[in-house]
Amino acid sequence: MRRNSSTLVYTIIALIFFASCAERQNKSEVQTVDKGTIHLNSIGYLSDSKKEITLSTESKTFELKQLIDNKTVYQGMTTGPDYQEDVNQNLWIADFSDFTDNGEYYIELDNGETSASFLINDSIYDRPFSTVMNSFYLLRCGTSVASEYNGDIFQHESCHHNDGYGDYIGSPGVIIDGTGGWHDAGDYGKYVVNAGITMGILFFTWEHLQQNINESSFRIPGEVDNTLPHYLKELKWEMDWLLKMPYADGSGRVSHKLTRINFSAFIMPEEDDEKRFFTEWSSAATASFAAVAAQASRIFAPYDTEYANRCLSAARLSFNYLIENPEEKPFIQGDFNTGGYQTNDLDDRLWAAAELWESTGEDQYLKYFEKTVAEIDYKSDENWDWGNVSNLALFTYVLSDKSGKAPDVLATISENIVKTADNISKKSYSDFYRRPLDLYYWGCNGTVARQTLNLYVANKLQLNIIYKEVAQNAVDHLFGRNFYNRSFVTGLGHNPPMHPHDRRSGADNIQSPWPGYLVGGGHTATDWVDLEEDYARNEVAINWQAPLVFAIAWLLK
Ligand SMILES: [Zn+2]
Secondary structure: OOOOOOOOHHHHHHHHHHHHHHHHHOOOOOOOOOOOOEEEEOOOOOOOOOOOEEEEHHHEEEEEEEOOOOOEEEEEOOOOEEEHHHHHHEEEEOOOOOOOEEEEEEEEEEEOOOOOOEEOOOOOHHHHHHHHHHHHHHHEEEOOEEEEEOOOOEEEEEOOOOOOOOOOHHHHEEEEEOOOOOOOOOOOOOHHHHHHHHHHHHHHHHHHHHHHHOOOOOOOOOOOOOOHHHHHHHHHHHHHHHHHOEEEOOOOOOOEEEEOOOOOOOOOHHHHHOOOOOOOOOOHHHHHHHHHHHHHHHHHHOOOHHHHHHHHHHHHHHHHHHHHHHOOOOOOOOOOOOOOOOOHHHHHHHHHHHHHHHHHHHHHHHHHHHHHHOOOOOOOOOOOOOOOHHHHHHHHHHHHOOOOHHHHHHHHHHHHHHHHHHHHHHHHHOOOOOOOOOOOOOOOOHHHHHHHHHHHHHHHOOOOOOHHHHHHHHHHHHHHOOOOOOOEOOOOOOOOOOOOOOOOOOHOOOOOOOOOOOOOOOOOOOOOOOOOOOOOHHEHHHHHHHHHHHHHHHHHO
Protein backbone atom coordinates (compact mmCIF):
# COMPACT_ATOMS: atom_id res chain seq x y z
CA MET A 1 0.00 0.00 0.00
CA ARG A 2 1.56 3.19 -1.13
CA ARG A 3 -0.58 6.22 -0.60
CA ASN A 4 2.35 8.62 -0.62
CA SER A 5 3.83 7.89 -3.99
CA SER A 6 3.18 10.16 -6.91
CA THR A 7 0.22 9.75 -9.22
CA LEU A 8 2.51 9.99 -12.21
CA VAL A 9 4.55 7.01 -11.12
CA TYR A 10 1.40 5.01 -10.63
CA THR A 11 0.00 6.02 -13.96
CA ILE A 12 3.17 4.74 -15.59
CA ILE A 13 3.13 1.56 -13.54
CA ALA A 14 -0.53 1.02 -14.31
CA LEU A 15 0.19 1.31 -18.01
CA ILE A 16 2.98 -1.26 -17.65
CA PHE A 17 0.57 -3.57 -15.83
CA PHE A 18 -2.09 -3.14 -18.49
CA ALA A 19 0.48 -4.03 -21.14
CA SER A 20 2.12 -6.91 -19.27
CA CYS A 21 -1.15 -8.43 -18.14
CA ALA A 22 -2.89 -8.37 -21.48
CA GLU A 23 -2.57 -12.14 -21.87
CA ARG A 24 -4.44 -12.62 -18.61
CA GLN A 25 -7.50 -10.57 -19.45
CA ASN A 26 -9.69 -13.27 -17.98
CA LYS A 27 -8.34 -12.43 -14.51
CA SER A 28 -8.81 -8.71 -14.95
CA GLU A 29 -12.36 -8.24 -16.13
CA VAL A 30 -14.75 -6.40 -13.89
CA GLN A 31 -17.40 -8.72 -12.59
CA THR A 32 -20.89 -7.69 -13.51
CA VAL A 33 -23.04 -9.58 -11.07
CA ASP A 34 -26.52 -8.35 -10.22
CA LYS A 35 -26.02 -6.90 -6.76
CA GLY A 36 -29.31 -8.04 -5.26
CA THR A 37 -31.11 -5.88 -2.75
CA ILE A 38 -30.63 -7.83 0.51
CA HIS A 39 -27.32 -6.69 2.04
CA LEU A 40 -26.05 -8.76 4.97
CA ASN A 41 -22.98 -10.19 6.66
CA SER A 42 -22.57 -13.29 4.54
CA ILE A 43 -20.38 -15.00 7.15
CA GLY A 44 -23.44 -15.06 9.39
CA TYR A 45 -24.38 -14.05 12.91
CA LEU A 46 -23.47 -15.11 16.43
CA SER A 47 -26.54 -16.46 18.18
CA ASP A 48 -26.70 -13.72 20.83
CA SER A 49 -25.51 -10.84 18.65
CA LYS A 50 -27.46 -8.05 17.02
CA LYS A 51 -28.79 -9.28 13.65
CA GLU A 52 -29.58 -6.43 11.37
CA ILE A 53 -29.54 -6.28 7.59
CA THR A 54 -30.07 -3.55 5.00
CA LEU A 55 -32.53 -3.68 2.09
CA SER A 56 -32.25 -1.50 -1.00
CA THR A 57 -35.78 -2.31 -2.13
CA GLU A 58 -39.09 -1.68 -0.41
CA SER A 59 -40.43 -4.62 1.53
CA LYS A 60 -42.79 -4.01 4.42
CA THR A 61 -42.17 -7.44 5.88
CA PHE A 62 -39.46 -10.10 5.72
CA GLU A 63 -39.16 -13.76 6.59
CA LEU A 64 -36.22 -15.79 7.88
CA LYS A 65 -36.33 -19.26 6.32
CA GLN A 66 -34.42 -22.45 7.05
CA LEU A 67 -32.28 -23.51 4.12
CA ILE A 68 -32.87 -27.21 4.69
CA ASP A 69 -36.68 -27.16 4.23
CA ASN A 70 -37.62 -23.54 3.35
CA LYS A 71 -39.66 -23.38 6.53
CA THR A 72 -40.32 -19.87 7.86
CA VAL A 73 -38.85 -19.56 11.34
CA TYR A 74 -39.19 -15.82 11.88
CA GLN A 75 -41.25 -12.97 10.45
CA GLY A 76 -40.72 -9.26 10.99
CA MET A 77 -41.51 -5.75 9.81
CA THR A 78 -38.88 -3.57 8.22
CA THR A 79 -38.20 0.06 9.11
CA GLY A 80 -37.59 2.77 6.52
CA PRO A 81 -37.16 4.11 4.01
CA ASP A 82 -34.16 6.18 5.00
CA TYR A 83 -32.32 8.06 2.30
CA GLN A 84 -28.58 7.41 2.17
CA GLU A 85 -27.01 10.28 0.31
CA ASP A 86 -23.55 8.92 -0.55
CA VAL A 87 -25.06 5.98 -2.47
CA ASN A 88 -28.23 7.81 -3.57
CA GLN A 89 -30.49 5.03 -2.31
CA ASN A 90 -33.57 4.58 -0.21
CA LEU A 91 -32.77 1.89 2.36
CA TRP A 92 -34.76 -0.22 4.80
CA ILE A 93 -33.57 -2.12 7.88
CA ALA A 94 -34.69 -5.61 8.91
CA ASP A 95 -33.83 -6.72 12.44
CA PHE A 96 -34.12 -10.30 13.72
CA SER A 97 -31.84 -10.00 16.78
CA ASP A 98 -34.28 -11.87 18.99
CA PHE A 99 -34.02 -15.00 16.84
CA THR A 100 -31.19 -17.09 18.29
CA ASP A 101 -31.52 -20.67 17.01
CA ASN A 102 -28.46 -22.17 15.32
CA GLY A 103 -28.83 -23.18 11.70
CA GLU A 104 -28.46 -22.11 8.08
CA TYR A 105 -30.98 -19.57 6.81
CA TYR A 106 -31.88 -17.07 4.13
CA ILE A 107 -34.08 -13.98 4.02
CA GLU A 108 -37.18 -13.74 1.80
CA LEU A 109 -38.85 -10.38 1.07
CA ASP A 110 -42.53 -9.79 0.39
CA ASN A 111 -41.72 -9.50 -3.34
CA GLY A 112 -40.28 -13.04 -3.30
CA GLU A 113 -36.63 -11.98 -3.54
CA THR A 114 -34.26 -14.16 -1.51
CA SER A 115 -30.81 -13.51 -0.05
CA ALA A 116 -27.62 -15.57 -0.04
CA SER A 117 -27.72 -18.16 2.72
CA PHE A 118 -25.92 -17.54 6.02
CA LEU A 119 -25.28 -19.28 9.33
CA ILE A 120 -26.34 -18.50 12.85
CA ASN A 121 -24.02 -20.11 15.40
CA ASP A 122 -21.14 -19.24 17.67
CA SER A 123 -18.34 -20.74 15.59
CA ILE A 124 -18.94 -18.73 12.40
CA TYR A 125 -15.74 -16.69 12.88
CA ASP A 126 -13.38 -19.65 13.45
CA ARG A 127 -12.68 -20.21 9.77
CA PRO A 128 -12.45 -16.50 8.86
CA PHE A 129 -9.98 -16.02 11.74
CA SER A 130 -7.70 -18.87 10.70
CA THR A 131 -7.95 -17.88 7.03
CA VAL A 132 -7.03 -14.24 7.71
CA MET A 133 -4.15 -15.29 10.00
CA ASN A 134 -2.99 -17.80 7.41
CA SER A 135 -2.74 -14.91 4.94
CA PHE A 136 0.30 -13.69 6.92
CA TYR A 137 1.94 -17.10 6.59
CA LEU A 138 1.28 -16.91 2.83
CA LEU A 139 3.09 -13.54 2.72
CA ARG A 140 6.30 -15.03 4.12
CA CYS A 141 9.46 -14.02 2.29
CA GLY A 142 12.69 -16.01 2.15
CA THR A 143 10.99 -19.38 2.31
CA SER A 144 8.61 -21.50 0.29
CA VAL A 145 4.96 -21.54 1.36
CA ALA A 146 2.07 -23.85 0.56
CA SER A 147 -1.47 -23.91 1.85
CA GLU A 148 -4.62 -25.65 0.70
CA TYR A 149 -7.85 -23.67 0.50
CA ASN A 150 -11.15 -24.78 -1.03
CA GLY A 151 -9.35 -27.44 -3.06
CA ASP A 152 -6.62 -25.17 -4.46
CA ILE A 153 -2.99 -25.25 -3.32
CA PHE A 154 -1.60 -21.74 -2.98
CA GLN A 155 2.18 -21.92 -3.07
CA HIS A 156 5.42 -20.31 -4.10
CA GLU A 157 9.08 -21.28 -3.99
CA SER A 158 11.60 -19.70 -1.66
CA CYS A 159 12.24 -16.06 -2.63
CA HIS A 160 14.46 -13.01 -2.22
CA HIS A 161 17.57 -14.78 -0.89
CA ASN A 162 19.77 -11.82 -1.73
CA ASP A 163 17.95 -9.38 0.57
CA GLY A 164 19.53 -7.01 0.49
CA TYR A 165 22.30 -4.81 -0.84
CA GLY A 166 23.93 -2.17 1.34
CA ASP A 167 24.63 0.40 -1.40
CA TYR A 168 22.42 3.08 0.20
CA ILE A 169 23.70 2.54 3.73
CA GLY A 170 27.39 2.80 3.07
CA SER A 171 28.26 -0.74 1.94
CA PRO A 172 28.15 -0.74 -1.87
CA GLY A 173 27.91 -4.17 -3.47
CA VAL A 174 27.71 -5.93 -0.11
CA ILE A 175 24.81 -8.21 0.76
CA ILE A 176 23.63 -7.72 4.34
CA ASP A 177 21.19 -10.25 5.83
CA GLY A 178 17.66 -8.86 5.60
CA THR A 179 15.96 -12.10 4.60
CA GLY A 180 12.62 -13.22 5.99
CA GLY A 181 9.60 -11.21 7.10
CA TRP A 182 6.38 -10.76 5.20
CA HIS A 183 5.87 -9.26 1.77
CA ASP A 184 4.06 -6.00 2.45
CA ALA A 185 1.13 -5.92 0.10
CA GLY A 186 0.38 -6.51 -3.57
CA ASP A 187 4.13 -5.97 -4.07
CA TYR A 188 7.02 -7.90 -2.53
CA GLY A 189 8.73 -5.02 -0.71
CA LYS A 190 9.34 -4.88 3.05
CA TYR A 191 8.68 -1.57 4.80
CA VAL A 192 9.42 -0.92 8.48
CA VAL A 193 6.74 1.72 9.15
CA ASN A 194 3.98 -0.44 7.75
CA ALA A 195 5.35 -3.53 9.50
CA GLY A 196 5.26 -1.39 12.66
CA ILE A 197 1.55 -0.62 12.74
CA THR A 198 0.79 -4.17 11.59
CA MET A 199 2.80 -5.82 14.35
CA GLY A 200 1.59 -3.24 16.86
CA ILE A 201 -2.01 -4.25 16.23
CA LEU A 202 -1.25 -7.98 16.10
CA PHE A 203 0.62 -7.80 19.42
CA PHE A 204 -2.22 -5.72 20.90
CA THR A 205 -4.62 -8.43 19.73
CA TRP A 206 -2.59 -11.08 21.50
CA GLU A 207 -2.30 -9.12 24.72
CA HIS A 208 -6.04 -8.49 24.96
CA LEU A 209 -7.70 -11.40 23.19
CA GLN A 210 -5.31 -14.31 23.54
CA GLN A 211 -7.89 -16.43 25.27
CA ASN A 212 -10.11 -16.24 22.17
CA ILE A 213 -7.12 -16.89 19.93
CA ASN A 214 -5.85 -19.87 21.89
CA GLU A 215 -9.19 -21.54 21.54
CA SER A 216 -9.38 -20.91 17.79
CA SER A 217 -8.08 -23.36 15.25
CA PHE A 218 -5.27 -21.29 13.71
CA ARG A 219 -2.36 -23.55 12.82
CA ILE A 220 0.60 -22.68 10.62
CA PRO A 221 0.58 -25.14 7.69
CA GLY A 222 3.18 -27.87 8.14
CA GLU A 223 4.39 -26.47 11.47
CA VAL A 224 5.08 -29.23 14.01
CA ASP A 225 6.95 -27.19 16.62
CA ASN A 226 4.58 -26.12 19.37
CA THR A 227 7.01 -24.36 21.70
CA LEU A 228 5.20 -21.13 20.85
CA PRO A 229 1.48 -20.63 20.20
CA HIS A 230 1.19 -20.64 16.39
CA TYR A 231 -0.18 -17.10 16.44
CA LEU A 232 3.02 -15.84 18.09
CA LYS A 233 5.14 -18.10 15.93
CA GLU A 234 3.78 -16.33 12.85
CA LEU A 235 4.46 -12.91 14.38
CA LYS A 236 7.99 -14.00 15.23
CA TRP A 237 8.64 -14.59 11.54
CA GLU A 238 8.15 -10.85 10.97
CA MET A 239 9.90 -9.85 14.21
CA ASP A 240 13.01 -11.83 13.25
CA TRP A 241 13.18 -9.81 10.05
CA LEU A 242 12.58 -6.49 11.79
CA LEU A 243 15.56 -7.22 14.05
CA LYS A 244 17.71 -7.22 10.89
CA MET A 245 16.68 -3.69 9.88
CA PRO A 246 18.81 -1.58 12.30
CA TYR A 247 22.16 -0.44 10.87
CA ALA A 248 25.06 -2.78 11.66
CA ASP A 249 27.01 0.11 13.23
CA GLY A 250 25.27 -0.35 16.56
CA SER A 251 23.77 3.15 16.49
CA GLY A 252 20.15 1.99 16.65
CA ARG A 253 19.14 3.79 13.43
CA VAL A 254 16.73 1.69 11.37
CA SER A 255 16.57 1.38 7.59
CA HIS A 256 13.25 2.69 6.30
CA LYS A 257 12.64 -0.19 3.89
CA LEU A 258 14.12 -3.04 1.88
CA THR A 259 12.88 -3.05 -1.72
CA ARG A 260 13.77 -2.89 -5.39
CA ILE A 261 14.21 0.47 -7.09
CA ASN A 262 10.95 -0.01 -9.01
CA PHE A 263 8.00 -2.34 -8.58
CA SER A 264 8.21 -5.70 -10.33
CA ALA A 265 5.78 -6.91 -12.96
CA PHE A 266 3.11 -9.46 -12.00
CA ILE A 267 5.45 -12.39 -11.39
CA MET A 268 5.76 -14.93 -8.59
CA PRO A 269 8.13 -13.90 -5.77
CA GLU A 270 10.76 -16.52 -6.65
CA GLU A 271 10.99 -15.00 -10.14
CA ASP A 272 11.64 -11.55 -8.73
CA ASP A 273 15.46 -11.56 -8.89
CA GLU A 274 16.28 -7.87 -9.31
CA LYS A 275 18.55 -6.37 -6.65
CA ARG A 276 16.80 -5.12 -3.52
CA PHE A 277 18.38 -2.57 -1.21
CA PHE A 278 18.33 -1.48 2.39
CA THR A 279 17.43 2.20 2.19
CA GLU A 280 18.63 5.01 4.39
CA TRP A 281 17.21 5.25 7.89
CA SER A 282 14.35 7.47 9.01
CA SER A 283 13.40 8.61 12.50
CA ALA A 284 9.81 7.33 12.03
CA ALA A 285 11.04 3.83 11.12
CA THR A 286 13.49 3.89 14.04
CA ALA A 287 10.74 4.84 16.50
CA SER A 288 8.24 2.39 15.02
CA PHE A 289 10.84 -0.36 15.31
CA ALA A 290 11.55 0.57 18.95
CA ALA A 291 7.84 0.36 19.78
CA VAL A 292 7.37 -3.08 18.23
CA ALA A 293 10.61 -4.47 19.68
CA ALA A 294 9.50 -3.27 23.12
CA GLN A 295 6.14 -5.01 22.70
CA ALA A 296 7.89 -8.17 21.53
CA SER A 297 10.12 -8.19 24.60
CA ARG A 298 7.22 -8.54 27.02
CA ILE A 299 5.10 -10.79 24.82
CA PHE A 300 7.84 -13.34 24.12
CA ALA A 301 9.23 -13.18 27.69
CA PRO A 302 7.12 -16.10 29.02
CA TYR A 303 8.39 -18.34 26.20
CA ASP A 304 11.95 -17.27 25.39
CA THR A 305 13.87 -15.03 27.81
CA GLU A 306 16.90 -14.65 25.58
CA TYR A 307 14.81 -13.50 22.63
CA ALA A 308 12.82 -11.13 24.84
CA ASN A 309 16.04 -9.57 26.14
CA ARG A 310 17.37 -9.19 22.63
CA CYS A 311 14.19 -7.37 21.58
CA LEU A 312 14.32 -5.08 24.61
CA SER A 313 17.97 -4.18 24.05
CA ALA A 314 17.21 -3.35 20.42
CA ALA A 315 14.22 -1.21 21.44
CA ARG A 316 16.25 0.71 24.03
CA LEU A 317 19.13 1.28 21.63
CA SER A 318 16.88 2.71 18.91
CA PHE A 319 14.93 4.88 21.32
CA ASN A 320 18.14 6.21 22.91
CA TYR A 321 19.35 7.21 19.47
CA LEU A 322 16.16 9.23 19.01
CA ILE A 323 16.58 10.90 22.40
CA GLU A 324 20.08 11.94 21.43
CA ASN A 325 18.89 13.02 17.99
CA PRO A 326 15.58 14.78 18.54
CA GLU A 327 15.30 16.26 15.07
CA GLU A 328 13.00 14.67 12.51
CA LYS A 329 14.88 12.60 9.91
CA PRO A 330 12.42 12.08 7.05
CA PHE A 331 12.81 9.34 4.49
CA ILE A 332 13.65 10.64 1.05
CA GLN A 333 12.85 8.35 -1.85
CA GLY A 334 15.85 9.33 -3.98
CA ASP A 335 16.23 6.62 -6.62
CA PHE A 336 13.30 4.60 -5.27
CA ASN A 337 9.80 4.38 -6.73
CA THR A 338 8.43 1.72 -4.38
CA GLY A 339 6.17 2.62 -1.43
CA GLY A 340 7.26 5.78 0.37
CA TYR A 341 5.52 5.41 3.73
CA GLN A 342 6.77 8.88 4.53
CA THR A 343 5.45 10.13 7.84
CA ASN A 344 6.31 12.44 10.72
CA ASP A 345 7.95 10.76 13.68
CA LEU A 346 6.17 12.39 16.65
CA ASP A 347 3.41 9.76 16.93
CA ASP A 348 5.95 6.94 16.47
CA ARG A 349 8.18 8.38 19.21
CA LEU A 350 5.13 8.64 21.47
CA TRP A 351 4.27 5.03 20.77
CA ALA A 352 7.84 3.81 21.40
CA ALA A 353 7.86 5.57 24.77
CA ALA A 354 4.52 4.00 25.74
CA GLU A 355 5.64 0.49 24.83
CA LEU A 356 9.04 0.84 26.49
CA TRP A 357 7.33 2.06 29.64
CA GLU A 358 4.83 -0.81 29.57
CA SER A 359 7.67 -3.31 29.15
CA THR A 360 10.10 -1.83 31.71
CA GLY A 361 8.07 0.36 34.08
CA GLU A 362 10.90 2.91 33.90
CA ASP A 363 10.03 6.48 34.71
CA GLN A 364 12.10 8.00 31.87
CA TYR A 365 9.74 6.48 29.30
CA LEU A 366 6.59 7.48 31.21
CA LYS A 367 7.85 11.07 31.49
CA TYR A 368 8.64 11.15 27.77
CA PHE A 369 5.16 9.86 26.94
CA GLU A 370 3.32 12.27 29.21
CA LYS A 371 5.33 15.24 27.92
CA THR A 372 4.91 14.28 24.26
CA VAL A 373 1.22 13.41 24.43
CA ALA A 374 0.54 17.04 25.40
CA GLU A 375 1.96 18.04 22.00
CA ILE A 376 -0.89 16.16 20.30
CA ASP A 377 -3.47 17.56 22.74
CA TYR A 378 -4.08 14.08 24.20
CA LYS A 379 -6.11 13.43 21.09
CA SER A 380 -7.51 10.06 20.03
CA ASP A 381 -8.24 9.70 16.31
CA GLU A 382 -11.22 8.10 14.60
CA ASN A 383 -9.44 7.78 11.30
CA TRP A 384 -5.90 6.42 11.54
CA ASP A 385 -3.36 4.30 9.72
CA TRP A 386 0.42 3.89 9.39
CA GLY A 387 0.85 7.67 9.10
CA ASN A 388 -0.46 8.23 12.62
CA VAL A 389 -0.08 5.55 15.28
CA SER A 390 -0.61 7.76 18.33
CA ASN A 391 -3.75 5.74 19.15
CA LEU A 392 -1.57 2.68 19.77
CA ALA A 393 0.43 4.73 22.28
CA LEU A 394 -2.73 6.02 23.97
CA PHE A 395 -4.29 2.56 24.15
CA THR A 396 -1.22 1.02 25.78
CA TYR A 397 -1.02 3.87 28.28
CA VAL A 398 -4.65 3.87 29.41
CA LEU A 399 -4.96 0.08 29.58
CA SER A 400 -1.70 -0.37 31.47
CA ASP A 401 -1.92 -1.51 35.06
CA LYS A 402 1.46 0.04 35.80
CA SER A 403 1.48 2.70 38.50
CA GLY A 404 2.75 6.24 38.21
CA LYS A 405 0.42 7.67 35.55
CA ALA A 406 -0.44 11.34 36.03
CA PRO A 407 -4.14 11.27 36.98
CA ASP A 408 -5.06 14.33 34.89
CA VAL A 409 -3.31 12.98 31.79
CA LEU A 410 -4.97 9.61 32.23
CA ALA A 411 -8.40 11.21 32.71
CA THR A 412 -8.07 13.46 29.65
CA ILE A 413 -6.90 10.67 27.35
CA SER A 414 -9.57 8.27 28.61
CA GLU A 415 -12.27 10.86 28.05
CA ASN A 416 -11.02 11.49 24.52
CA ILE A 417 -10.96 7.79 23.69
CA VAL A 418 -14.57 7.40 24.86
CA LYS A 419 -15.62 10.52 22.93
CA THR A 420 -14.01 9.15 19.78
CA ALA A 421 -15.79 5.82 20.18
CA ASP A 422 -19.08 7.71 20.67
CA ASN A 423 -18.46 9.59 17.42
CA ILE A 424 -17.65 6.36 15.61
CA SER A 425 -20.87 4.82 16.98
CA LYS A 426 -22.93 7.84 15.98
CA LYS A 427 -21.58 7.67 12.45
CA SER A 428 -22.31 3.97 12.20
CA TYR A 429 -25.94 4.48 13.18
CA SER A 430 -26.40 7.42 10.83
CA ASP A 431 -25.27 5.23 7.90
CA PHE A 432 -27.90 2.69 6.83
CA TYR A 433 -25.25 0.18 5.83
CA ARG A 434 -23.95 0.92 9.37
CA ARG A 435 -20.43 1.70 8.16
CA PRO A 436 -18.70 3.44 11.07
CA LEU A 437 -16.30 5.51 8.93
CA ASP A 438 -17.77 8.47 7.03
CA LEU A 439 -14.78 8.91 4.69
CA TYR A 440 -13.62 7.06 1.58
CA TYR A 441 -10.00 6.90 0.41
CA TRP A 442 -7.20 4.49 -0.45
CA GLY A 443 -7.23 1.71 2.13
CA CYS A 444 -10.37 2.86 3.95
CA ASN A 445 -11.59 -0.71 4.42
CA GLY A 446 -8.54 -1.20 6.62
CA THR A 447 -9.58 1.81 8.67
CA VAL A 448 -13.11 0.45 9.09
CA ALA A 449 -11.50 -2.66 10.63
CA ARG A 450 -9.06 -0.53 12.66
CA GLN A 451 -11.88 1.45 14.30
CA THR A 452 -12.82 -1.69 16.19
CA LEU A 453 -9.70 -1.11 18.34
CA ASN A 454 -11.03 2.32 19.34
CA LEU A 455 -14.34 0.68 20.27
CA TYR A 456 -12.63 -2.10 22.21
CA VAL A 457 -10.55 0.28 24.31
CA ALA A 458 -13.52 2.57 24.96
CA ASN A 459 -15.50 -0.48 26.09
CA LYS A 460 -12.70 -1.34 28.53
CA LEU A 461 -12.80 2.18 29.94
CA GLN A 462 -16.56 2.53 30.03
CA LEU A 463 -18.54 -0.62 29.40
CA ASN A 464 -21.21 0.02 26.77
CA ILE A 465 -22.93 -2.66 24.68
CA ILE A 466 -23.11 -0.21 21.76
CA TYR A 467 -19.34 -0.32 21.25
CA LYS A 468 -19.31 -4.03 20.53
CA GLU A 469 -22.40 -3.72 18.36
CA VAL A 470 -20.65 -1.10 16.26
CA ALA A 471 -17.60 -3.35 15.96
CA GLN A 472 -20.01 -5.99 14.71
CA ASN A 473 -21.42 -3.41 12.28
CA ALA A 474 -17.91 -2.83 10.92
CA VAL A 475 -17.37 -6.55 10.38
CA ASP A 476 -20.87 -6.92 8.85
CA HIS A 477 -19.98 -4.16 6.41
CA LEU A 478 -16.69 -5.77 5.35
CA PHE A 479 -18.37 -9.13 4.79
CA GLY A 480 -21.23 -7.92 2.61
CA ARG A 481 -23.58 -5.48 4.29
CA ASN A 482 -22.48 -2.79 1.88
CA PHE A 483 -23.54 -1.07 -1.33
CA TYR A 484 -22.02 -3.85 -3.46
CA ASN A 485 -23.59 -6.71 -1.53
CA ARG A 486 -20.18 -8.40 -1.64
CA SER A 487 -17.58 -9.58 0.82
CA PHE A 488 -14.39 -7.47 0.66
CA VAL A 489 -12.24 -10.43 1.79
CA THR A 490 -10.88 -12.93 -0.75
CA GLY A 491 -12.09 -16.49 -0.30
CA LEU A 492 -14.60 -15.62 2.44
CA GLY A 493 -18.30 -14.81 2.35
CA HIS A 494 -20.65 -14.01 -0.51
CA ASN A 495 -19.25 -13.00 -3.92
CA PRO A 496 -15.76 -12.04 -2.62
CA PRO A 497 -13.12 -10.17 -4.66
CA MET A 498 -11.70 -12.31 -7.46
CA HIS A 499 -9.12 -9.89 -8.92
CA PRO A 500 -7.16 -8.25 -6.09
CA HIS A 501 -4.06 -6.22 -6.89
CA ASP A 502 -1.78 -8.98 -5.65
CA ARG A 503 1.16 -10.26 -7.68
CA ARG A 504 0.81 -13.87 -6.51
CA SER A 505 -2.89 -14.01 -7.34
CA GLY A 506 -2.20 -12.48 -10.73
CA ALA A 507 0.83 -14.62 -11.59
CA ASP A 508 -0.19 -18.11 -10.52
CA ASN A 509 -2.41 -20.26 -12.69
CA ILE A 510 -5.23 -20.61 -10.22
CA GLN A 511 -8.51 -18.86 -10.90
CA SER A 512 -9.22 -18.01 -7.27
CA PRO A 513 -7.11 -15.32 -5.62
CA TRP A 514 -4.96 -16.09 -2.58
CA PRO A 515 -7.41 -16.37 0.33
CA GLY A 516 -8.11 -14.24 3.38
CA TYR A 517 -7.15 -10.76 2.11
CA LEU A 518 -9.12 -7.57 2.70
CA VAL A 519 -9.03 -5.27 -0.34
CA GLY A 520 -8.59 -1.52 0.10
CA GLY A 521 -12.05 -0.32 -0.99
CA GLY A 522 -13.53 2.60 -2.93
CA HIS A 523 -12.59 6.27 -2.88
CA THR A 524 -16.29 7.11 -2.89
CA ALA A 525 -19.21 5.07 -1.56
CA THR A 526 -19.88 3.60 -5.02
CA ASP A 527 -16.63 3.44 -7.03
CA TRP A 528 -14.92 0.27 -5.78
CA VAL A 529 -14.10 -2.13 -8.62
CA ASP A 530 -12.85 -5.70 -8.43
CA LEU A 531 -10.07 -5.03 -10.90
CA GLU A 532 -6.49 -6.26 -10.62
CA GLU A 533 -5.00 -3.11 -12.14
CA ASP A 534 -6.74 -0.86 -9.65
CA TYR A 535 -4.08 -0.84 -6.94
CA ALA A 536 -5.75 2.20 -5.35
CA ARG A 537 -9.03 0.34 -4.73
CA ASN A 538 -8.27 -3.36 -4.86
CA GLU A 539 -4.82 -3.96 -3.38
CA VAL A 540 -4.15 -6.18 -0.36
CA ALA A 541 -1.84 -5.06 2.49
CA ILE A 542 -0.59 -6.23 5.89
CA ASN A 543 -1.77 -3.05 7.63
CA TRP A 544 -5.36 -3.85 6.63
CA GLN A 545 -5.04 -7.53 7.54
CA ALA A 546 -3.93 -6.89 11.10
CA PRO A 547 -7.01 -4.93 12.25
CA LEU A 548 -9.22 -7.47 10.52
CA VAL A 549 -7.54 -10.12 12.69
CA PHE A 550 -8.32 -7.98 15.73
CA ALA A 551 -11.95 -7.36 14.74
CA ILE A 552 -12.61 -11.04 14.13
CA ALA A 553 -10.70 -12.13 17.26
CA TRP A 554 -13.00 -9.91 19.35
CA LEU A 555 -16.00 -11.80 17.94
CA LEU A 556 -14.55 -15.29 18.45
CA LYS A 557 -16.50 -17.31 20.97
ZN1 LIG B 1 10.16 -12.75 -0.88
